Amino acid sequence: MAAEATTPMLTPAIREKILAYIPRYPSKRAVTLPALHIVHEYLRCVPYQAMVEIAELLEITAAEVHDTMSFYGFFPQAPIGDVRVWICRSLSCMITGGDEMLEYACKKLGVRSGQTTPDGKLTVEFAECLGICDYAPAALADDGRIFGPLTPEKVDAMLEELKKGPVDPSHGLNPSSGAAKPSTSEVLNSKPN
Amino acid sequence: MAQFEPVLTRHFAVPDGHLLKTYESKGGYQAARKAITEMDPDKVVQIVKDSELRGRGGAGFPTGLKWSFLPKDRKETFMCVNGDESEPATFNNRQLIELDPHQFIEGMLISCFATKASTAYVYLRFEYIHAFRIMETAIAEAREAGHLGKNIYGSGFDLEIYCHRGAGAYICGEETGLIESLEGKRGWPRIKPPFPAIEGAFRKPTVVNNVETLACVPHIIERGADWFKSIGTPKSYGPKLYCVSGHVNKQVCIELPLGVTTRELIEEHAGGVWKGRKLKATVPGGISMGVMSADEQDVKLDFEDIKKTGCLGLGTAAVTVMDDQTSMVDYLYNTSRFFAHESCGQCTPCREGTTWMYKTFKRIKAGGGRLEDLDVLGQMAENMGLTPGTTICGLADGAAWPIKNVLAKFRPELEEYIRTHQAPRPIVSPLQKAIAAGISADPTNTALQIVPSPQAALRSPHAS
Numbered sequence: 001m002a003a004e005a006t007t008p009m010l011t012p013a014i015r016e017k018i019l020a021y022i023p024r025y026p027s028k029r030a031v032t033l034p035a036l037h038i039v040h041e042y043l044r045c046v047p048y049q050a051m052v053e054i055a056e057l058l059e060i061t062a063a064e065v066h067d068t069m070s071f072y073g074f075f076p077q078a079p080i081g082d083v084r085v086w087i088c089r090s091l092s093c094m095i096t097g098g099d100e101m102l103e104y105a106c107k108k109l110g111v112r113s114g115q116t117t118p119d120g121k122l123t124v125e126f127a128e129c130l131g132i133c134d135y136a137p138a139a140l141a142d143d144g145r146i147f148g149p150l151t152p153e154k155v156d157a158m159l160e161e162l163k164k165g166p167v168d169p170s171h172g173l174n175p176s177s178g179a180a181k182p183s184t185s186e187v188l189n190s191k192p193n
Numbered sequence: 194m195a196q197f198e199p200v201l202t203r204h205f206a207v208p209d210g211h212l213l214k215t216y217e218s219k220g221g222y223q224a225a226r227k228a229i230t231e232m233d234p235d236k237v238v239q240i241v242k243d244s245e246l247r248g249r250g251g252a253g254f255p256t257g258l259k260w261s262f263l264p265k266d267r268k269e270t271f272m273c274v275n276g277d278e279s280e281p282a283t284f285n286n287r288q289l290i291e292l293d294p295h296q297f298i299e300g301m302l303i304s305c306f307a308t309k310a311s312t313a314y315v316y317l318r319f320e321y322i323h324a325f326r327i328m329e330t331a332i333a334e335a336r337e338a339g340h341l342g343k344n345i346y347g348s349g350f351d352l353e354i355y356c357h358r359g360a361g362a363y364i365c366g367e368e369t370g371l372i373e374s375l376e377g378k379r380g381w382p383r384i385k386p387p388f389p390a391i392e393g394a395f396r397k398p399t400v401v402n403n404v405e406t407l408a409c410v411p412h413i414i415e416r417g418a419d420w421f422k423s424i425g426t427p428k429s430y431g432p433k434l435y436c437v438s439g440h441v442n443k444q445v446c447i448e449l450p451l452g453v454t455t456r457e458l459i460e461e462h463a464g465g466v467w468k469g470r471k472l473k474a475t476v477p478g479g480i481s482m483g484v485m486s487a488d489e490q491d492v493k494l495d496f497e498d499i500k501k502t503g504c505l506g507l508g509t510a511a512v513t514v515m516d517d518q519t520s521m522v523d524y525l526y527n528t529s530r531f532f533a534h535e536s537c538g539q540c541t542p543c544r545e546g547t548t549w550m551y552k553t554f555k556r557i558k559a560g561g562g563r564l565e566d567l568d569v570l571g572q573m574a575e576n577m578g579l580t581p582g583t584t585i586c587g588l589a590d591g592a593a594w595p596i597k598n599v600l601a602k603f604r605p606e607l608e609e610y611i612r613t614h615q616a617p618r619p620i621v622s623p624l625q626k627a628i629a630a631g632i633s634a635d636p637t638n639t640a641l642q643i644v645p646s647p648q649a650a651l652r653s654p655h656a657s
Binding site: 025026031058096132134142 | 278279283318319326357362376378436438439445480511524527528535
């Protein structure tokens, strides 16, 4: 946790992005979550030094940033993989096999839930309800791709797909692409309806 | 019933339904235009009040009444939209945002006009990544077309909508937890009163409404309160999106009048229980609401009838179906695991109680249950939450309700499980191993007493 960095960790581009959020809220502190998300997006983690710099930008203390950041289970302090995938373990997913799918994926990758593969490509975590219960048992990648209903074979295919790296964030938004749905999930999805 | 015409989901199958031009071509934003240019805010509030629209987020509080609690002499009002849909098995708001974002924006527009709010924050859970992108695009489109921004439709009414993303905390779906999170703090619910209508976000009067509630508003303005009241059951009017998931052939989100039964949902809309099995139980509206046994499937899913089954309420109307091979121990293990993970840690009965319940069910599941556990669990469930008045928010009630319901409806099964699943203790400390191996070890050496951590403790992404 030593603040060894003499040069700022947050680049001018990140700072600019954070500062652009300030006019949206009556208080600067309200930008804490957006700032954490922006930093996380660039650095794939939120190290202590970044919290200090966010605090400076928002004119609050680093402790306040850390207080907020540590409340949410979302922000790791060490970098995660290129893609982060959550496998759901809440009721609808669990009763259709979610816990087993998580175990299977972890075993396949040789990691425990919450860990990153040694090649740094993939972080696999459990999640409490992802809100995609129509795909139960389901998984969600942090680039927006949805996978489900999972079976061991589909977990294999999913992991292969995810190891290729994140997809372009704008997919599924262009008018020409038709249904507003992530593309890969359509490939991997054999939903009956 | 057969003639029911879906309104909230009417554009779901339309290609490019998330685009403004599609929405406008179907008559979109006409209701907002009508409200803003022809009505005054109080009239809109009155129409919504007359329609008896009740909040779709879980508590079922009358929306118009909520709006009328705002102080008359207020200078600034905020609208917070609760899109932190984290209740397990619920995904109707995600579909509403992804498939018809402009209907939702129009609802916000009218509601902000009615409540004189000029800033609206859409609190979206982080997991709705695609919905967030759709929302950002839709807001930009609407602003471009003059539906948002300054002096909307030349009426002098201004509105800016911002998306605010959560970070994976269930508790931020509680309205004051949401407000705290919006302000950049940890999502700890506030003690009420003051209610958000008096002192909410940034200490200003604030309205917090669910996505689906707001999506109903344009239709009420367009077709009138009487139309809305012609749908549903007494005291529970209007259409509702029901989600069905779990052990069914087809996991769906479907729009129906309030007051359908779970039997209708499962048999007519979800393709029946999967694998040809029989139904054992259903969770009526997200796991906080408790559980209904197989012979309670003809109870109407509305705000009133559902309480007759001993369930907490309608909740989010997200039905989870469990077949006859599901163990109620697994069900309770799952719910207690969820609430232990999601308790925010502010109130002791909930923080300690949910974790304790989880540990107990983990032990029972692993074959270390005791029959007395059930009595103690029952007492615990009675003593935590808003109902006995020991916590700030209702999360603990949600944690207690499944246990109360299962103890009332399936107790013999739990007792049977405990009796027939007795296993030796699965976790053995190094000291116990040493004793078993006949090695003379120093029992005061604490290093030998360390028990391997259970899997759940290793979830932190940086614990390598």
